[in-house]
Amino acid sequence: MTLQKTSHNFTKIAFIPLQTNLFHIVLFSFLLTFGASNIYSQDIVKKTKPIPVTQPKKAIPAVKEIKTPVIDTIKKEKDSVKTDSIKPKKAFLEGKVKYKADQYAKIDQKKKLITLYDNAELYYQDIELKSGKIIMDYEKSEVYAGRIKDSTGKYTQYPNFKQGSNVIEPDSIRFNFKTKKALIWNSRTDQGEFNVKAAITKKENDSVYFLKGARFTTSTNKENPEYYFQTSKVKFIPGKKVITGLTHLVIADVPTPIALPFAFFPMNKETSVSGLILPSYNDSNTRGFSLQNGGYYFALSDHYDLTVLADYYTNGSYGMRFESSYATRYKFRGNVNVRFENLINSERGYPDYSKQNIYNIQWSHSRDSKANPSSSFSASVNLGSSKYFQQSINQSNIGSSLNNTLSSSISYSKTFNTLPQARLSLSATHTQNTQTESISMTLPTLQFSVDRIYPFVGENGVKKGFFKNINLQYNLNGRNTINTTDSLFFKPQMFKDAQVGFQHSIPLSTNFKLFKYFSASTSVNYEEIWYLKTIRRSFDNNQNAVVDKTVNGFDAFRTYNFSASLGTTIYGTFNFGDNKKIQAIRHVMRPSISYAYTPSFEKYYDTYSSDGSGTMDTNKQYTRFEGGIFGVPGLTNSNTMGISISNTFEAKVRDKDSTKTEPKKVMLLNNLNFSTSYNLDADGVTALAWSPVRVSTGAQFFENKLNANFAATLDPYAIDNSGRRINKYNIENGGSLFRMTSSNITLNYSLSSKDKDDKKKDKQTTRNGGREDDLFGTATDINDNRQSLFDGSEEEGEDTISEFFNSKLPWDMTFAYSFTYGNNNRENKITGNSIMISANADLTPKWKVGVSTGYDFVQKGVTYTQMRFERDLSSWRMSLNWMPFGANANWNFFIGIKSGILSDIKWEKRNFPNR
Template identity: 65%
Template sequence: MRTNLFHTVLLSIFLCMVCCTAQSQEIRNRKPAVPAVKQADSTKLPSVQLPVAGNVAITDTIKPAVDTIKPKKKGLDGIVKRKATDYEKIDQKKKELTLYNEAELYYKDIELKAGVIIMNYEKDEVYAGRIKDSLGNYSQYPYFKQGANVVEADSIHFNTVTKKARVWNSRTDQGEFRVKAEITKKENDSVIFMKNAIFTTSKNIDNPEYYFKASKIKLVPGQKVVVGPTNMWIANVPTPLGIPFAFFPTSDKAESGLLVPSYGDSNNRGYYLQNGGYYLALSDYYDLSVTGDYYTNGSYGLRFQSDYAKRYSFNGNVNIRFENLVTSERGLPDYARTKNYNIQWSHSQDSKANPNSRFSASVNLGSSTYYRQSINTANVGSSLNNTLQSSVSYSKTFQTVPQVNISLSATHSQNTNTKVINMTLPTLQASVDRIFPFAPADAPKKGFIKNINLQYNLRGENRILTTDSLFFKPEMFRDARSGLQHTIPLSTNFKIFKYFSVSAGTNYQETWVMNTIDKSVVNDTVVTKDVKGFDAFRTYNFSSSIGTTIYGTFNFGEDKKIQAIRHVMRPSVSYSYTPSFEKYYDTYQLDNTGTQYKEYTRFEGGIFGAPGLGYSNNIGLSVNNTFEAKVRNDDENAKDSEPKKVMLLNNLNFTTSYNIAADSLAWSPLRVSAGTNLFKEKMNINFGATLDPYAIDNSGRRIDMYNIDNGGSLFRLTSANVTLNYSLSSTDGDGNKKDENSQTAKNGGRTDDLFGVGTDLSDSRQSLFKDEDEEGTEKKDKSEGGFFNAKLPWNLNLAYSLTYNNNARERRITGSSLMVSGNLDITPKWKMGFSSGYDFVQQGVTFTQLRFERDLLSWRMDFNWVPFGNNTYWGFFIGIKSSVLSDIKYDKRQVPDRAVGQ
């Protein structure tokens, strides 16, 4: 082995030596050497002799400049996340990344999904396209998202650095617009150019029901869309509607702009333009809409509406409306001119803004005839309302011991029939929380002594009584009345005999007023003189009550359908005593003989009433009853077999009183009331009756004789009323939902459809029907296919009212009316509704309204018709739902001919 190793090494050395070049006694020719010429270094600084002071050497601080321009970094400057189903390929020579089939690429703020993706990270370019499936059909279209911009296309080619791109058959959303273009060129993040594009508000951009076709478009994302010659297409058919150019704002923020009016004609005011004006987007917190109407006979109207809100603080809206109405022609006998106005203000504070103080407002005031004569409302529910009410209040709680509450408010109540207005400007209320002087704060309060508590309440008012014609004039403040009322209630409660609850208390009141009266007779006429100045009176009373609760159960057996009935009875007896305060009464002479006098109090007509002359000593009796049943549960799908509780009577109440101090007619009428819900609480029934134990004479006056002693029954039925409400629907809900935020509700009208649905003439894009789905969600198609098995949502509301009167033996039904309203989805896109009724006493049909609506996807069409009555009206509307194209519409209506004084 060693011999072989030696020969192997020797042979290797020999072979290496043979491979070397061998030259013997010869020198190869070499080229002549070129002498090196020393060049002057131009980068060196000239030598400078610096002076030396003493032994201190001065160092040259001038250094050569450093080049700050860094060479361009090659390759990627961000993390690339990728995914593909078939394969991923990286070509380092071409600097390319290829993803195929369900490819996904995430790079910086770019999200890209497509069938195939090719990324050249040296040129900073990305290509994305679709692929063909096994049948030859294209699929997996590119989806590109950068920031908030989303583009869907057939193919995309863009640069990640310059942001430039070219897109084929792109589909993108810009605000409420959906845009599709044949070729799209993206210059940067701010400007996009499109060729042969269509834009629409339809949800289906590939097959829209309508669109606008433009040869070229300039798009600034989030700001505007500028188009060249544009033509409108409906159902892929061109229409004559076209414009040479157009500008559409697409900003996410509100923008100011013109509001295009609607036109039409009326019978007695001529042609008109309605709801034209200007919208002002003043800030992110509030806006202002100024609109107006004009009629060719000189009538006009102005409206100012503002909505405001601040998150976690407050929100509200203000609506001011004014109308100058002209009827007929000047010089004719029926010529009239009137001015109407209405002011609405709603403000609510977020509970999280300040837990110890709160400000709220609900204002609805104006002319009593506004809703009956307005040229811009078609809301019968509001016109039938006889009361306008307002309230503005501020309250604050002081977290002291005891707690103190203070509130300041202004109220307004207006009767639109009598045109009488009651206002308080302002009302001050203050209260101190209950104080238990005989019980420690941390100890339980049991017994008569420990439960003794007292409070202090203060109420101050400045009350104004005026009329519609004097409102906002100096005369309305002339007869204002002011006063303060102090109240100190002292009460306690305890139990006796374990089952009886007793409460007792006394109430002390001191009233301060700034207005009193003085009465006298002048020439046989009573003259009342208003006396200005401070005055006061003091009253007190005592009250107590004792009550208990009695339970009774009637068992019928568990094998019965109705297993048991439970009766809960709450009887109570109360006592109240109020003395006579004759010291506050004076007399005045009725005639010159000096024999006839009449008593009166100078506090008569005060804002807090007047002290009583006669004392009362009343005993009150009341019995409250409830009945409920335990019913066997026969539902096989029920999770348990527990019986169900069904309420038979929500309440059955009997109330009366007896005045011990009265010398006659001591018993007050017995009041009976009852209420219940039937048919899974869909039917609500309420009943009330008044039973008088005393008889009446031939003139209809009550006499001090029991009715049973006068040949009658124990009680005489003097009045009765029954109300019934029934709601049916195709679902298990409550039928038609109530809209508490509707304009009808804000005006004080009914929130259901029994008096019709109010039409907002200022915005006809709003639906006449209440959707069961949440706002902003797409309405679901509830049909299951076919004709007979289609589910058609519907609801029906019934209301019946009956009133009976027998005060003076008239035995007459004074009111009997039936009202009905309903809504039906004839098809998933067709809706109809109606409201009507019949008055059985007047023997006539009540207000009737028919409503039809068609959902045309991006469009809406409706027809609203009141066929007969004093509020005859019809209106037809078809237009685009989107607010950005709300001016593309056809709105035709015939408003009621409002007459001044109607």
């Protein structure tokens, strides 16, 4: 057989035993015959199955392969002798070896070497090796890889050793296929967030490495990092942990006195690892020295975790926080935060000593719509002490402290695919005013509805005309409402004051066209209200006052009403010519008139004596349903007519781009609305006929960057000296046609050096109820100061530094103005006039500054002001957040490593607000 040359596409070591001559063939035949005669002299057990003949595999000329002689060429059949003193030789490799090289692949049969040169590649089991030069000793089962020099004498084509998911880039490597051991010089590897470089690396087995003269860092610059940890000895288990000996921190190649006798770094790739969270040290003027945000992180499973944090102050104050996140793919996700603080001011015995407990509970839950398309469940909870965000000593969140309300909602809905379709929902809501400390809750709200039914629709299903459009539906609304305060929250008295009610409504309606251009609709609505509590009002002689006695038990009342509306749309276009800049103005007007009638339900009203005399003059009317959550039946007729006009103004403007033939549409005024109503049963004494006219409009300017909104209330009636409206028009009283009682103007303007459509929102601020913009300043997450103060700074990619006079400085600014006028009782004064500005700018590619401030022209003072400074130090971050004055005056300085795995390597200092 002719030998293949090394320049051929394929070379198989399996063909080496077939290199022979005639003498060897005769000798081999003689030995085979002699051996066979000895075998047949023994007792042979009959074989039931013939020995299959193995067909030789055809060579595939694509990739070079090395196969062991025993495995790939001769498959020996089992001997009939059960025991044999001669054991077959094991293959020196346990799998196929594939290789290739650009310049040459040289095989030295005497030395058992294969040499690959220039872009050499070698593949064996889960090992991939790429290098400039690879030498394989298949007798010793070893491989060596190293660099090569280019024409300039520079080393190129460094080895790249990959085993499984671990990649090492050394200067050279020596590896044994059998023992899996390796010796690596100047290795470089990425392990999680770490970049590791070592002078000598010894690979003990697939899971253990020993490093000598190693350094590891989170810097992206592997060759010249701005900082690294230097250690002499390291035990490294890829994907699990790093254990080091004496380790010290080096910054800018300058050793620092910061050192540890040993260090342990978890590096689990699949799940988070539990561990301690080191606290930060601070001091406060009112509570002494403190340790804050120390605790433990519990990686409970792949689906949920738990973080426990605590604060302690030397005056006895302390705080606890429990934070947990959970998620199951394609099912649900959410997080829970529970925060509690025991606050002590001053020292016991001093006049300013005080002690209080505050808390806050937040829960967010969302379910994937794919889990169950016919039902949904969601939760957004934010409740607790009304003064938590104003008084908490572990919060620096201006947006949350200025917010006046906390709200929560938990809801579940289910759709029943019946005919007609029905929907059921259960929800619990919570609204809390942080100023008055009043709380309103519904536990729960039940809503059930049945889709519209068209009883007069024909078989063709066409709904056209008065009769065919007649439809009805059924709605049920049940509530358990609780109104309480902070002091009674979740106490027995809170549940005793709960009110329960059910509202059943059956609306019957239709719509149709009238005289071709008018759209008309009519409806009749029937309602039935159920209550479980009513009142009995009477005069108590013992208390000498009118008292209400609660009557427990079922009671109900029934009402009905009628309404109709008629409206149309009028279009008008004013053309100025195609040569004009403004070619045309289009006016769309939508006038409508409505009528509503509700009769009197006086039968549900009783009388009581207001002074105990029992005379008719002192008797007053009341209904036992007063205070009910769905209102009370009306005592008098309601017979009103409503009038409203909606206007839209749009212009066609010649485009600045001369290549465009079509004009550009520009919105001038969006929804200029006028609305009022007339009481047909008004007597001019107890009720006036016309209600105030409400005007509202909005517009956008400068490519929709400036939003302007205006609203006003115009009263046609005059007022007397006591400020009460009288049945006399204002123009008859020497005034104008309308008396402006209130008005409001708001302007919002945002501009930046580049469009930021996907601007990140401040999640902490909005979650706690603050603003999405940063007009009140950005939230400082005290638990994690590694995050940037500015939106998008962590995701902008690499910085591009250009020439100084040609450099681009990204910036953005948000501007808001509010003006409120009040003249309800001839006070004729400006009740609100303030401006707020927030601006951020990149002074350099590494320096960012920002400010949020404002001025109140009525109170004549500067509003909440925040100044932000940040320096990007590549792998580190330095920031200063400063509120120079006000009730929340404080500052916070931080410098630390960005990487989460080294988040404890930081230094921060701050002072607390004087609360």
